[in-house]
Amino acid sequence: AAVRRDHQLVIGSKASAYAISKLEAAADTAGLSAEEWVLTGHLEDIRFRDLFRGSSLFVFPSKHEGFGLPLLEAMALGVPSIASSSTSVGEVMGDAAYCFDPEDVSAIRDKMDRALQDDEWRDQLSKHAMLRAADFSWDKTAQLALSVIEHKFESKSQNALGTPRAGPIAREEIAEAIVACGAGTSPGAQKLELTAQCLAVNLKAGRQDTLFLDITELAKIDGKTGIQRVVRALLLAIDQDHTRGLHVQPIFFDEHRFRCANDFSSLFLGRDVSGDHLIDFGVGDHYLSLDLNIASIEASEPILKEMQRRGVNLNFLVYDVLPLMHPEWWPAGLADGFASWFAVVSRVADRLICISRAARSDVAAQIELNSSNKTRSPKLGWFHLGADIKNTSPSVHLPRDADDFFGRIVNQTTFLMVGTVEPRKGHALVLDAFSQLWRDGYDFNLVVIGKKGWLVDDLADRMRACAKNGSKFYWLQGASDEFLERAYLSCSCLLAASEAEGFGLPLIEASFHNLPVLARDIEVFREVAGDAALYFDGSSAEGLVAGVLRWVRQRELNEIPEPADMYAMSWRQSADALLDQIEI
Structure with a gap:
């Protein structure tokens, strides 16, 4: 009774009308009032994370899973978790002491009761969750997949003609042989430039994955607008966040190419850098446009598409789409410019991130209304802005x-x-x-x-x-x-x-x-x-x-x-x- 009084059951899932009726019937049978349980319906990813963080216990009783990603996501956030012992879920949990038989209601109840009333055991669950989650990462998954693929190829080391395949050792020998051949002539400047470009495209040479922050308008002039106050604040906050393993690089568009905004970063962020050189980008990098770059968007579209072809994830911040919804509120040139900006970002973006849920709904409606390409639309997300003026590099x-x-x-x-x-x-x-x-x-x-x-x-x-x-x-x-x-x-x-x-x-x-x-x-x-x-x-x-x-x-x-x-x-x-x- 104490557990039911102090805790609410939240089922984070969407459900069909039939499934909802079954849940309601089960709740009635168990004597649960409407205040004691909630079915959330569909939730955005960010809301799921909020739900995880606010939970006293995460229970995953699934009987059939290919893996069990929701369990791992909860564990990665340190949420005390218990789970089904069946299929792959028990493997993800990694310890039978924290699992239960999903067919045994009493076993599930006993585990939940202990977790919610035994503070020491709940702390133990939380510590295990974080330690276990650390064993899983996309990098480790990719490395394992590559190992399996290479082993598969190496096990078939000869083709139908009996010729050895180029495994890791063979590749090194081939490269050394090519170098030893020599061309006998010196390449011209144009060939050297093309060679350098090919090397830059195909080899990251140990370069750290980069988050490119496009601040084109702010780098030109700080107009002290509300948008630029947001750009300054987010730039400062992201620059100070060193927990995600990415190099943060502010950039701007110079009418032809993207360049590192190093001179700006030296003044604004206090970085010991100089020289606005061209950026080098590739697979694993992320581009995020913080600014509303209406003037440069059409000229930058070919470069953005090139970045996307080379594996860069393209993201754009969308503050609102009011010039599309109410063009009468803006000068004709500005409203037309915004329409062109929105058309380009809708075509090239992997993701549009809005500053409110309401703005996200407006963006979705405008994409549906204006997009000529119904087969590919960007993902849509939203978040909320900050409030502390002192962390916006305020004017004094x-x-x-x-x-x-x-x-x-x-x-x-x-x-x-x-x-x-x-x-x-x-x-x-x-x-x-x-x-x-x-x-x-x-x-x-x-x-x-x-x-x-x-x-x-x-x-x-x-x-x-x-x-x-x-x-x-x-x-x-x-x-x-x-x-x-x-x-x-x-x-x-x-x-x-x-x-x-x-x-x-x-x-x-x-x-x-x-x-x-x-x-x-x-x-x-x-x-x-x-x-x-x-x-x-x-x-x-x-x-x-x-x-x-x-x-x-x-x-x-x-x-x-x-x-x-x-x-x-x-x-x-x-x-x-x-x-x-x-x-x-």
Whole structure:
């Protein structure tokens, strides 16, 4: 009874309607309430890893398996595990003491009961899991496969004519004989260059597998956009992650080829490197485009295809596909450029990795809508961004009157908006709502941090005029990351009014600084903030007015949602989740 009270049974699997009905019947027979067991349905790989890590015990009662990969994945994460003794599963587990007869319900129950109530034995299971999992790796599997293949060929050392085959020893002798022949003439420069290219393509010469991080736009200029803040943060976090056995190499496209961004890395990452030489790539390498490289994507497509032919895994970060869904929000040239970028990456990518589950759904819909190649589509994944501004290589600068400004607003009800002023960001709606609140006698402050974007000339004129006419509205363009962090700490509430987003980075940055959030009720904000934010109806200014007043009332009653309840990852955790998506 104690075990059932303290633990929930989670079945991580999709199931047919028939299988679900059988499980429900079994649960009823066993007296399990709906709160005591869960059938998850289909889960993304990253959610399975979260499920593994949150488990007290992993039970694998399979009767028929070719191997037992779910068991090995759980063990690799150190999850205490017990498993069936049948077929290959017992072999993967590696110790009969941790196995049970899958046909014997009592045996399964006894093993589960001991594992969940005997802390010492559960620790023993966890240690065994990690030690056993270390015996399995794709490298070892490949080496064993090669050994078997070579042995097979060596055992048939002669062909039908009786001629010895070229085994490992024969290959060395042949190479020495070729060298001994000599050509008698010196090759020209062109032949030497071709020979060098062939050697580079076919021989890795002990070179470590490399993760190429494409930062083409950032290497040219840091535009201080939200995307480039993400690029900086992920670049720093991945560069500091030395646990995955890959060399991390930032690169950029020079209009013709990809080059190592060594000069940039020397300044930004503090690396002792110089010279932006051409990259050398091959099987086992991974390419990850962190930047939104619209200007260079078409010119780089042939090189990307060449990299793919030579065994490089191609991955692209997708922040959103809003220019495809709402081209009216962007200048025509930019929307057309984005459409070209998306067409290329959809053709060449092995994987597109989105910054939210909602963005992944949008990408899947656009691929289905626009792809002319229905036989090959990239894999799709998603992860969430980090929240700690200090780990984004933040810009550091405060104007002389910063202390005076924050001193004025810190003890007043102040709403903060963060992001470039664009048509979709909701600034016009917010200004309408706050103008009405000010007319009604409310003295709330509204602080907007973000530079002027496109297609907002009339709105920008209105915002500048509003900032001049009163002391309750502040528009701060070109603010540093240091200033932004002070704003998160000094304001009363983050106001997120966007009509659409790929993620909503300010929400988790606000949560990281314990700043309450009032957000437009859209899918991606619900995904990011969950119950840790208050939401408003964004269909009209009146809806926002009602939302602001409701937030103020709930604050007075100490009933506003706790921002700390929002799950905000560090950039290191975000980078780990991204690399998990690439499967390295």
